[in-house]
Amino acid sequence: MSIKGLILFDIDGVIRDVSNSYRMAIIKTVKHYCFWEPSIFEIDEIKNEGIWNNDWDLSLELIKRHIVSNRLTITPPTRKELVCHFENLYFGLKSPLESEIWTGFIKNEKILIEKNIFSELTKNSILWGFVSGAERASAEYILKNKLKLLNPPLVAMGEAPDKPDPKGFIYLSKKLLNQELGRSAPPIAYIGDTVADVKTIINSRKIIPEQKFISLAVAPPHLHLKNSLKAREIYESKLKIAGADFILNSVNDIKIIFKNLFF
Numbered sequence: 001m002s003i004k005g006l007i008l009f010d011i012d013g014v015i016r017d018v019s020n021s022y023r024m025a026i027i028k029t030v031k032h033y034c035f036w037e038p039s040i041f042e043i044d045e046i047k048n049e050g051i052w053n054n055d056w057d058l059s060l061e062l063i064k065r066h067i068v069s070n071r072l073t074i075t076p077p078t079r080k081e082l083v084c085h086f087e088n089l090y091f092g093l094k095s096p097l098e099s100e101i102w103t104g105f106i107k108n109e110k111i112l113i114e115k116n117i118f119s120e121l122t123k124n125s126i127l128w129g130f131v132s133g134a135e136r137a138s139a140e141y142i143l144k145n146k147l148k149l150l151n152p153p154l155v156a157m158g159e160a161p162d163k164p165d166p167k168g169f170i171y172l173s174k175k176l177l178n179q180e181l182g183r184s185a186p187p188i189a190y191i192g193d194t195v196a197d198v199k200t201i202i203n204s205r206k207i208i209p210e211q212k213f214i215s216l217a218v219a220p221p222h223l224h225l226k227n228s229l230k231a232r233e234i235y236e237s238k239l240k241i242a243g244a245d246f247i248l249n250s251v252n253d254i255k256i257i258f259k260n261l262f263f
Contacts, residue, residue: 129153
């Protein structure tokens with residue numbers, strides 16, 4: 001079989017809606033330590049800086065900025081303290097081997113992608129996988145339990161440097177294509193919902209300029225609500241400025257455009 005291309009997917013905001021899970025954990029964690037709840041749009045703003053892919057570090061940064069800007073006499077938590085509180089909110093009763101006993105915000109997540117897309121890609125000689133900043137237990141819960149994917153190729157948190165560092169993306173691309181990247185390798189696309197995801201592709205091009213990399217971007221689900229049109233336009237403009245090649249209305253547009261990308 002001649003491989004036509006490879007599509008790697010981000011998970012949060014692309015495969016699943018994390019508005020009421022990871023983002024809610026950010027909001028409630030920040031409130032716990034500095035008595036202020038950032039809005040979901042304020043979270044967008046800091047994510048658009050392109051360096052806060054890790055939600056623990058993002059939460060800690062929001063806390064520190066709020067303390068400084070409001071001249072509060074509060075000591076920010078240590079990263080270890082914050083992570084513990086965040087995880088208790090997100091997972092509840094946490095056991096990576098027993099997801100059925102989780103009670104946290106993770107149970108609020110909804111799938112954004114049509115389940116047959118992956119078989120459709122495979123049928124058309126397109127490989128696929130996932131590069132995510134989520135923990136492996138969380139990512140596999142969605143991929144295996146919800147989407148019923150068998151052994152999905154995945155690079156998760158802690159298995160590579162945080163995006164926009166492209167090492168994890170490049171590693172998984174080489175592994176799935178089973179060859180060095182460059183002029184002779186098929187095109188590789190990555191779809192994400194943040195500036196950091198777009199910059200991952202930009203940084204990959206700097207390392208391997210001979211390889212065709214394609215940046216696909218989609219605004220996160222909360223920006224697709226009727227009263228968020230203006231905010232979505234602003235968000236998408238920042239994705240374009242960062243270097244996104246295509247802005248999709250939905251991750252499910254993949255099934256419409258993949259032939260234009262690779263054939």
